[in-house]
Amino acid sequence: MHPCLNNSTAEIPSATILVVDDDAQSCELWVRWLTDAGHTCAAAASAAEAMAYLHDHQIDLVCTDVNLPETPGLRPLQQIKKIHPDTLVILHTAVGEVATAIASLNDGASSYLVKPVLRDELLFHVRSVLERQRLILERRRYTQQLEETVREQTHLIRKAHEETIHRLLSVLAFRDYETGAHIRRTGLFSELLARAAGWDASRAEQIRMAAPMHDLGKIGIADAILRKPGKLNAKEFEIMKTHMLLGAQILEKSDTPVLQLAQEIALSHHEWWNGRGYPHGVSGRAIPESARIVAVVDVYDSLSHDRIYRPAFSSPDILSMMLDGRGTHFDADLLECFLSVLPDIQAISQANPDHDFQRAFDPSFWTISTLETCRTEPARENPPPQAIGIPVAHIAAVG
Numbered sequence: 001m002h003p004c005l006n007n008s009t010a011e012i013p014s015a016t017i018l019v020v021d022d023d024a025q026s027c028e029l030w031v032r033w034l035t036d037a038g039h040t041c042a043a044a045a046s047a048a049e050a051m052a053y054l055h056d057h058q059i060d061l062v063c064t065d066v067n068l069p070e071t072p073g074l075r076p077l078q079q080i081k082k083i084h085p086d087t088l089v090i091l092h093t094a095v096g097e098v099a100t101a102i103a104s105l106n107d108g109a110s111s112y113l114v115k116p117v118l119r120d121e122l123l124f125h126v127r128s129v130l131e132r133q134r135l136i137l138e139r140r141r142y143t144q145q146l147e148e149t150v151r152e153q154t155h156l157i158r159k160a161h162e163e164t165i166h167r168l169l170s171v172l173a174f175r176d177y178e179t180g181a182h183i184r185r186t187g188l189f190s191e192l193l194a195r196a197a198g199w200d201a202s203r204a205e206q207i208r209m210a211a212p213m214h215d216l217g218k219i220g221i222a223d224a225i226l227r228k229p230g231k232l233n234a235k236e237f238e239i240m241k242t243h244m245l246l247g248a249q250i251l252e253k254s255d256t257p258v259l260q261l262a263q264e265i266a267l268s269h270h271e272w273w274n275g276r277g278y279p280h281g282v283s284g285r286a287i288p289e290s291a292r293i294v295a296v297v298d299v300y301d302s303l304s305h306d307r308i309y310r311p312a313f314s315s316p317d318i319l320s321m322m323l324d325g326r327g328t329h330f331d332a333d334l335l336e337c338f339l340s341v342l343p344d345i346q347a348i349s350q351a352n353p354d355h356d357f358q359r360a361f362d363p364s365f366w367t368i369s370t371l372e373t374c375r376t377e378p379a380r381e382n383p384p385p386q387a388i389g390i391p392v393a394h395i396a397a398v399g
């Protein structure tokens, strides 16, 4: 190895160049020409020396003879491109080896020169391959910046979705904080069930954001009904049943996938698999899968939490009631999926109790967390409503 380093004033573009040639005289001449042109040069007398030098140094361009001792032909080029794919290579060759040199272009060489090589010819080739590389790198950087911008914008759009949802839902929470905890759990349960049912992560995340809006229409239900501390009569119940249509109306005609999903959930989360639900009596797979998912988790959540007119049911009773709804109220396949993730559902439920009043009005409460967060959060105390002094809403049979 005989490095000939020189940092003279650089012409544009300048580079670090390794000249590889077993002919010391030719090698020194090239190093001098390139150094005089402003490049920083080193020299190697064999492919082995070149590889060793490349291992320890950052080199932009290698100018190598094709006919090196011990490793003739394109093997040195192939070795260099394999280990240092971004390093440029210019081959120089004798007249009889032009075919090999042309073939080298397919193996990653940037250019080739036929001996004897003139100074200006060498500098022209070096300049043109460096300029080409500069453009390639510039385009790569631009593409990376573009991708980063798209990622940032996507993140901002997603945050904007979430914020819109949070603000919509916080209105409901002000009217009925129990509903606040319920709708939060519904989102997290729905994501879990959607994943268990085979939804991909991105769509499952959408339902986590959309499902909390299933009862958005309750904003149009009078307090006398929404907050009635007793069972609803038939007329009141009919009015309560309009919350699906009201919610769908609020959410309709959106171009946003999350809001479109929320709209179909709001409209159909009280439809039954057997067609005996409402508002339209749709049955089976004609009910959007998103709404069938929310139907399962909505009822489960209602049964597993206290209501002003009854305490929460025991786990065996809940299980029995859910199973009674298999194929009548609920999609049997989704119910199976739900049962398979029940331990995680219970963990989410414990982490998000009904009467966590402070938490329901903390903005961070509405920062939709991941299922993993819920799994790792400690279970929260669930104080009785009287201790907080806030009227607890009656959600009746319409959850």
Ligand SMILES: [Fe+2]
Residues within 6 Å of the ligand: 214, 215, 243, 269, 270, 398, 399
């Ligand atoms: Fe509902």
Ligand SMILES: [Fe+2]
Residues within 6 Å of the ligand: 182, 214, 215, 298, 398, 399
């Ligand atoms: Fe509900």
